[in-house]
Amino acid sequence: MLPGRNDKVDIDAKEVYRYLGYRGTRPEEAVVKRVDECIAELVQVSELRSRMMRFDLKTGENSETGRAEEISIGGISITSGDLARHLEGCVEVYIFGATIGVGVDRLIAKATVGDVLAAAIYQAAGAAYIESYCDLIQEEVQEKAREGGRTIVSRFSPGYGDLKIGEQRKFFDLLDLTRQTGIALTDGMLMMPSKSVTAIIGVRCEAASDGDTEKGRGDRGHDCSLCGLENCQFRKI
Numbered sequence: 001m002l003p004g005r006n007d008k009v010d011i012d013a014k015e016v017y018r019y020l021g022y023r024g025t026r027p028e029e030a031v032v033k034r035v036d037e038c039i040a041e042l043v044q045v046s047e048l049r050s051r052m053m054r055f056d057l058k059t060g061e062n063s064e065t066g067r068a069e070e071i072s073i074g075g076i077s078i079t080s081g082d083l084a085r086h087l088e089g090c091v092e093v094y095i096f097g098a099t100i101g102v103g104v105d106r107l108i109a110k111a112t113v114g115d116v117l118a119a120a121i122y123q124a125a126g127a128a129y130i131e132s133y134c135d136l137i138q139e140e141v142q143e144k145a146r147e148g149g150r151t152i153v154s155r156f157s158p159g160y161g162d163l164k165i166g167e168q169r170k171f172f173d174l175l176d177l178t179r180q181t182g183i184a185l186t187d188g189m190l191m192m193p194s195k196s197v198t199a200i201i202g203v204r205c206e207a208a209s210d211g212d213t214e215k216g217r218g219d220r221g222h223d224c225s226l227c228g229l230e231n232c233q234f235r236k237i
Contacts, residue, residue: 008136009048009129009132009133009136010132011039011042011043011125011128011129011132012128012132013032013035013036013039015124015128015131016035016039016121016124016125016128017035019123019124019127019128020035020120020121020124031117034117034118034121035121035125038118038121038122038125039121039125041107041122042104042107042122042125042126042129043129045101045103045104045106045107046100046101046103046104046129047100047101047102047103048098048099048100048101048133049098049099049101049181049182049183050096050097050098050099050133050137050181051096051097051098051175051176051177051180051181052094052095052096052097052137052141052175053074053094053095053096053174053175054092054093054094055073055074055092055093055094055095055174056073056091056092057071057072057073057087057090057091057092057093057202058071058072058073059071059072059084059087060072069081069084070084071083071084071087073093073095073174073200074095074174076170076173076174078163078167078170080161080162080163080164080167081161081162082160082161082162082163083156083160083161083162083163083200086153086156086161086202087153087156087200087202089204089205089206090153090202090203090204091203091204091205092202092203093200093201093202093203094141094200094201094203095171095174095175095198095199095200095201096134096137096175096198096199096201097171097172097175097177097181097183097196097197097198098130098133098134098137098181098196098197098198099130099181099182099183099191099193099195099196099197100126100129100130100133100193100195100196101193101195102182102192102193104122104126104129104193104194104195105192105193105194105195107122108122108123108126108194126194126195127195129195130195130196130197131197134155134197134199138152138154138155138201141201141203145203145204150203150204150205150206151203151204151206152201152202152203152204153201153202153204154201155199155200155201156199156200156201156202157197157198157199157200158171158189158198165189166189168185168189168191168198169185169189171198171200172185172198175198177198183196
């Protein structure tokens with residue numbers, strides 16, 4: 001995708017409210033107004049960038065455990081039982097990295113000094129925005145799969161289940177992500193800009209069916225049940 005803002009990507013204010021802790025309730029009008037203002041500012045400074053590539057998928061057994069945990073993609077090897085199970089039946093994958101840009105981090109940093117509410121809203125809106133952007137990327141992969149009579153499984157990121165966050169480096173190397181998008185990776189495996197995501201989407205041979213909207217099988221977004229961060233403020237379930 002080319003850098004810039006994308007009219008197909010928006011920020012759902014209800015998601016921002018939920019990230020702020022308003023689960024099932026609407027904030028007071030003063031907060032609603034502030035959220036709308038902060039969303040407009042955040043979109044204005046955002047710069048959406050992404051990079052995606054397709055790879056054939058091979059899986060095999062872990063020689064130590066005897067379980068199907070070894071995944072081979074684009075010349076790299078990843079060990080993850082959870083990811084292997086998630087990709088069961090898949091023959092190829094799309095790996096992508098996406099960001100909404102460093103401008104959002106600057107907004108958050110500036111607000112943190114003297115406007116705690118705005119900082120919290122920028123954090124929440126940024127999280128909602130990058131998820132919406134990833135949803136769009138996933139929908140594009142789903143459309144490609146449908147054209148070929150196939151279907152997809154939902155995206156899966158390093159840090160979900162037993163897929164170690166350190167595998168992030170392999171995704172970066174495969175995609176040449178820093179040079180292509182400007183997303184950097186720290187020694188601690190954190191991405192900068194902070195509102196950035198890497199993920200893998202599997203493509204299955206089977207055509208879409210009624211079961212493909214079940215959790216983890218091509219539904220919009222990612223599956224929180226795959227992630228071990230039980231106390232995550234952004235968790236949907």
